[in-house]
Amino acid sequence: MDLVSVYDLDPGPSSVIAERQEQRLLLEGLRAISVNYQVVLELHYWEQLSTKEIAAVLGVPAGTVRSRLQRAREALEAAIGALSxxxxxxxSTLTRLDDWAQHCAHAMGGRRG
Structure with a gap:
């Protein structure tokens, strides 16, 4: 009797397909929001910059960055919701945003994180 389950084979084909669907959905959602929101999300999630660092890069107060991040997340959620x-x-796409961003950063050459 085999003692291996499909779960033990993780990541299995269905896991890989689901992850790719999430990635595609996230990319389409990002393309659907304004460039200003894309930039602030990229700096936060992919570059892993702090609010203060983003403020310095953009030349705006840290409070403005926090507001933009909140509005960017809301816009992304709405865009993904419309596409999903x-x-x-x-x-699952929104929940895994941090993990996906770290994976992308690592795949692109080991940026910060």
Whole structure:
């Protein structure tokens, strides 16, 4: 009797497909929001800059950065929600945003993080 389950084979084909769907959904969502929001999200998630660092890069107060990050996340959630075919995919895509950003940064040459 085999003692290996499909779960033990993780990441299995269905996990890889789901991850790619999440990535595609995230990319489409990012493309649907304004460039200003894309920039602040990239600096925060991909470059892992602090609010103060982002403020220095953009030449705006830290409070403005916090506001933009909040509005950018809301815009991204709305864009992904409009593109998503299921509530579960929307939730998993937004929940995994930090993990996905770190994975992308690592894949692009080991940037900060």
């Amino acid at each position: 075919r299921s509530p579960a995919m929307l939730e």
